[in-house]
Amino acid sequence: MTVALSSLRPVHVVGIGLHRYQKPSETTFVELGLVAVRAALSDARLDWRAVESAYVGQATLGIAAGREFLRYLGATGLSIAQVENASASGSTAFRQACLEVASGISDVALAVGVDKAAPVSRASSKAGIPSLTGPAMIPAAVFAMMASAYMHAHDVSAADVARVAVKNHGNASKNPFAHFQRARSLEEVLAEPAIAGCLTRLQCCPIGDGAAAVIVASDDAIRRFELARSRSVRVAASVSTSERLYAQGEWASQELTRDAAARAYEQAGIGPKDLDVVELHDAFSIEEILYTEAMGLCGPGDGARYLQSGGSAIGGECAVSASGGLLAMGHPLGPTGIGQICEITRQLRGEAGERQHPDARWGLAHMVGVGQVCVVHVLREPDRTAP
């Protein structure tokens, strides 16, 4: 018999930290990672020696990246493991850290994502199975095709899709950790060079350098280290799925999202209308429209209208990508999924400053990775009556 995360020991996010996502730089991954972890320890008011286990989400650095930077916090002998799951590497590292604390094996665990922009090689190219399209089918091509089918089916324009980038670049302009920090008008987004189909440059996420860290802890650890329960965010659901066979006309990433979100709602005992903040895999603008539908934030075919009516704006029904999302906060691979947890935690604590969504109680983080995999977490607001 299996159990859901919510029926194991409670797991709480107690510390968050980021190194700004940025264009490819001279900064070493060691420095990037250390900045994020030290920020998370400081946020939690926790000593490094309390951390028993570290999961390091990364995709570009090569083997054994974790100890190469964690050693400089003190070589405590903690458990270290690297986690690679394509774009969902960080999300999966976070999940592993949560499961380790929930199971009782550790009281305090770290999930840290760090990466440097670099070419990645895909195992699929070594599977011995040729492809009809060869290297032609870059991610932008796949999502531009999805956009064409969506626009055709729902009478949606290229400008309607581009509004995702306008919202998310606007949100990122208020995020000091974002890769891009400049608000853009619809005209600016549409005037950028086209990459694929209707997707202009600002509708495709930047891949650069960055780091993000999250510390998770048990109730025992919160008591023992006298951590602030009023700033501790409960992890209410953790779901990890991979592609099945889908019917003709269905797109794997949208179906994966539908399935993973439904399972996460069930674990957390909520529905989509309960969500206040969502960070989702908007590597390309069209994805936000497709996934807000797949998550049930709006009805099928209503994604563009939901966006345009302000439903997904900060202060709307549910703030989607308040951080700026992958489109504007950026997508440095390993850090991305953990950066989402940082943003949601900030929002649920009410510490998001200029980009705070009012009365945020429930948050959902979602990443899709090539392969295809999907990882979803649900987080719940802290008990503010607690010390």
Next chain:
Amino acid sequence: MSVPAIRQPELVTAPSGETGGVKLRARRCTCGHLFFPSHVYGCERCGRDGASTHGVDLEPRGSLEARATIYQHPKLAAPFLVGRVILDAGLTLAVRLTRGCGDLPLGARVRGALVSEKESEGGATWFDLHFEPDGERT
């Protein structure tokens, strides 16, 4: 007409020995699951190993479900067209499209055709399978 030099003969065959009559080399499992590209690793639907699958050549005909012009590509000369085609045989396929598909409405009929690439490799001309509007050669 001489026998076309197909760049990926494991994917595409022209049994008649000409650029017409091109077929996709797919595979079917005893459970009925049809898949492309062909391999003998096993069946994604039922998990049977490759010995339970057999080769089947498919007509590359279907309807255009999605399309995109690629304007910038890290490796290939752009622009070019890609698309997703729902084959009559029951497969969904990501494909290259000929320029003639640029204005084709989604849902329109398309068919696979061997297209010779302008660049030559070692002096030889290679043929790739691209999809074109059904009923007219471009």
